Structure formats: C-alpha cells, structure tokens
Amino acid sequence: xxxxxxxxxxxxxxxxxxxxxxxxxxxxxxxxxxxxxxxxxxxxxxxxxxxxxxxxxxxxxxxxxxxxxxxxxxxxxxxxxxxxxxxxxxxxxxxxxxxxxxxxxxxxxxxxxxxxxxxxxxxxxxxxxxxxxxxxxxxxxxxxxxxxxxxxxxxxxxxxxxxxxxxxxxxxxxxxxx
Amino acid sequence: xxxxxxxxxxxxxxxxxxxxxxxxxxxxxxxxxxxxxxxxxxxxxxxxxxxxxxxxxxxxxxxxxxxxxxxxxxxxxxxxxxxxxxxxxxxxxxxxxxxxxxxxxxxxxxxxxxxxxxxxxxxxxxxxxxxxxxxxxxxxxxxxxxxxxxxxxxxxxxxxxxxxxxxxxxxxxxxxxxxxxxxxxxxxxxxxxxxxxxxxxxxxxxxxxxxxxxxxxxxxxxxxxxxxxxxxxxxxxxxxxxxxxxxxxxxxxxxxxxxxxxxxxxxxxxxxxxxxxxxxxxxxxxxxxxxxxxxxxxxxxxxxxxxxxxxxxxxxxxxxxxxxxxxxxx
Numbered sequence: 001x002x003x004x005x006x007x008x009x010x011x012x013x014x015x016x017x018x019x020x021x022x023x024x025x026x027x028x029x030x031x032x033x034x035x036x037x038x039x040x041x042x043x044x045x046x047x048x049x050x051x052x053x054x055x056x057x058x059x060x061x062x063x064x065x066x067x068x069x070x071x072x073x074x075x076x077x078x079x080x081x082x083x084x085x086x087x088x089x090x091x092x093x094x095x096x097x098x099x100x101x102x103x104x105x106x107x108x109x110x111x112x113x114x115x116x117x118x119x120x121x122x123x124x125x126x127x128x129x130x131x132x133x134x135x136x137x138x139x140x141x142x143x144x145x146x147x148x149x150x151x152x153x154x155x156x157x158x159x160x161x162x163x164x165x166x167x168x169x170x171x172x173x174x175x176x177x178x
Numbered sequence: 179x180x181x182x183x184x185x186x187x188x189x190x191x192x193x194x195x196x197x198x199x200x201x202x203x204x205x206x207x208x209x210x211x212x213x214x215x216x217x218x219x220x221x222x223x224x225x226x227x228x229x230x231x232x233x234x235x236x237x238x239x240x241x242x243x244x245x246x247x248x249x250x251x252x253x254x255x256x257x258x259x260x261x262x263x264x265x266x267x268x269x270x271x272x273x274x275x276x277x278x279x280x281x282x283x284x285x286x287x288x289x290x291x292x293x294x295x296x297x298x299x300x301x302x303x304x305x306x307x308x309x310x311x312x313x314x315x316x317x318x319x320x321x322x323x324x325x326x327x328x329x330x331x332x333x334x335x336x337x338x339x340x341x342x343x344x345x346x347x348x349x350x351x352x353x354x355x356x357x358x359x360x361x362x363x364x365x366x367x368x369x370x371x372x373x374x375x376x377x378x379x380x381x382x383x384x385x386x387x388x389x390x391x392x393x394x395x396x397x398x399x400x401x402x403x404x405x406x407x408x409x410x411x412x413x414x415x416x417x418x419x420x421x422x423x424x425x426x427x428x429x430x431x432x433x434x435x436x437x438x439x440x441x442x443x444x445x446x447x448x449x450x451x452x453x454x455x456x457x458x459x460x461x462x463x464x465x466x467x468x469x470x471x472x473x474x475x476x477x478x479x480x481x482x483x484x485x486x487x488x489x490x491x492x493x494x495x496x497x498x499x500x501x502x503x504x505x506x507x508x
Contacts, residue, residue, distance in 0.1 A: 065188075066188035066189075066191075066192070067187070067188045067191050070188070070191060070192050070195060071191075071195070074195050074199070078199075089202075089203050089206040089207055090202055090203070090206055091199035091200065091202040091203040091206075092203065094199045094202075095196050095199045095200065095203070098192065098195050098196055098199065099192070099196070102188065102192045106188075137203070141200070141203050141204065141207060141215065142207060
C-alpha cells in the first residue's frame, strides 16, 4: 500500500504525491483504532472524535489516488464496523469512508491541501459528507430515524477539524522526504 | 506495479466497492416481517418482471384461447345452450313444485287447524266450457262424500258451492258467477248484505243502504246466514263504492284468487259450521292486506253471544232503516 502512483495529469503535475515509510499506514491505523476504542472508555467526551475519518481524509489527500483512496477508506470503514457494536452492521462506515476516501483523493489530486486552513476546511467538509452518507444509509437501508444535522454534530465537525489539523502535522512526519 | 487507473476506472471501482458493501449491509439487515433486506430487494427487483411475464404469458394464452383456438367453441356453445335450456326447464319445474308445495302446506295447515270441521282437499281439474258461466270441476265426487250445496273454500277465502256431484268429480259454481253468491257482512261496520257474482271477476254487494258508510278497502266476510259457509270466512275487499238507487253500488275483489285455483277445500257437511277464527290465516308471514283473514281477526269485535253456526237463518235482524235483503243463497 505504500507504493506511489503517479495519477497526475499534465495540469496537475505540480502537485506532489507523498510517499510514506513502510508500514506507516498500518501502524497508524493500529494506533488510531486503539485510541478510538481506548480514549472514550476513560474520557467520554472524546467519543466525539472520529479518528478513522481523519486518517482516511489525511491519506486520501496525501496519496491523491482515487482508487487507493477509496480502497483505504473502505478498509478503515470496515475495520471500524467490525470494532463497533452489534447495532452497526458491517459496511455502514465502510461505505461512508469509501466515498470520503475517494473524494479526498480526487480533491487532493487537484488542490494543494498542505495548508492548515485548507486541511481545516476540508476536514469539516468531509465530516459533513461522512455524516450525510451515514444518515442516508440509516434512513434508507436500516429504516432508522437519523437527524442530518444537530448542534452537537456541528461542534463535532469543528473539534474534529481542529484535531485533524494537528493530527495531520503529526502524520506528515511519517512521510518519506521528497 | 499496478497500472495507472483512469478516472472512470476509479469511478467504476468506487461503484463496485459501494455496491459490495451495500449488498453486505442488505444481507445483514432483517426487516421484521420480510426477512433479510437482501431478500426483500431481490424479490422486489424480480417480482415486477415475474408479474410482467405472467401478464404477458397470460395475455398471449388468452389471445390464443379466445381468438385462435376456437375449433371446439361452436360445439361447446351449442352444448352449453342445450344444457342451459334443460336447466331453465328444471328451474321452472322446481319453482312450480315449490309453489305447489306452499299452496298444499297452507291447505294442510288450514285443515289441521280446523280438525273438527269435516273437509276434503280437492284439486281443480277443469273449468266451465263456456265463458258465460263461472264454474270449475274438482277431482272429488260422491264417492268421496261430496254432495250438492257443499261449500268450497281456500285458506284465502270462499270459492263457491258444489252444484253437481258425480261419482268422482264435482262441479263447483264460483261466487263470481251470475248465479253465485254468499251471505256476507262488512268486517268493520258489521253491515250484513248478500254478495253475488256479476259474471265478471268482481263481486257485488247488493243491499247496502246509501246511508251506511262503506269504505274502499273494507273487508267483507261470510255472515253464516247462507248455511253453506261458516261465519267470518273472507269473501272479498271493497274496491269501489258509489251511491245508487235504491242501494249503494258496491264492488268487491274476491279474497280467493278465483282466476288461478288449483287446490280447494270442500266442506263436507251441510250442517252450519263454526271455524276457529285464530287459525283462519295459516300463513303468519302474510300481511293483513294480503291476508284478509288476518285482517278480519284484527278488526272483528268480540264474538257475538249467539254463535253463527247455531244461529237460525233469519234471526239476524237488519237495521230498521235498511231495505230488507233477500236470501243470499240462491
């Protein structure tokens, strides 16, 4: 998964495709899912964080390959599904994060997403997309009532975006120097 | 090394991955009443085609059967028409039997209710040979105890009297004949007057004074004065009233359906009779209009002290201001 694919067209050739150290993605995922499961157990308010989503967005924006982005997003989502409770069917987060991974890779291939402000805005955007897909899945497939937006979700989007800005800086350290 | 996928390939890949996960979701999700969501979707996706196919095949089959494969239709149609005719005939026969059974049931009920009265059931076997007289022939005669001047009735009302008795047959003069008649009285006002035939379907009440009030629809019953019919048997219903000179002109519709007689009862005694009033109307379902006997029962006052069956003819005094009526039985 750590190979680099040159997806850029001529017009987008100025955007750099980042490489990561071997096992960096796997290591990151292990840590992220550990934290995602561990932190809310002791700090309930941290359940508002969606670290798998932030990782999906980051690697999608960095790798800039829609195919690998969506496959990585799907893998992260399915892992999250498998680690979630029995009320979350297998594939619920998988679909949402597949779409987010695809969109992040597609946007990352066109825009410079290295600036913290861009990362902040994109994280909020993808949080909304992720939430929208979850709502659609729950309403259509699960026939469960699910609100599209609440104040709590808005705060969660902001907090995830802030955390994402700092997390993305940490993850930048796993990149191979260009 | 993986080749560089195009944007369309990545889109296809995205679609495929989402589809796979949706199918996984659908396989896991159970709807309460319909099983797994995947099954619901599958059935929902397939059933329209099945329905369309069924309609299509059904339409083709119908078209073939109804428009092309008609080689046996004409023969079948002919056979069905024949069967239909046979069934119609059977229905008519059954209806006739039901009607006959109902009539016989009424006769039987009447007879059972009047067990103290000697009577004999008879079937009408013929009518008069000319149109000037109104007579019928019944299948009972001297061998059955039928004699001249015996009364003939139905549960609906009086019919007439026996005028000739042969060995196994009797001739009955209907009350609608010009020579027919009976002693009668109006059920409400108790005005007595003989009723006679006119040679037409209607009866005539002959000697009612113009001062007496007679209403259309009022019932006339036998008075028992003629010594042929017991008292209070339905005779007819007043259908028309006009002032006359010197008596009212009154027409009555006979209570019994004299135009369609099939079974009758012969009162096989020449002695005065008294019928049980409460059993004159055997059919409880009939309305008072349909059943004069029931109406008489409701309209009649308390029975007189002297029973008509035992009353001597002529002992009944007509009103002083009324013209004297001649004898009813001619």
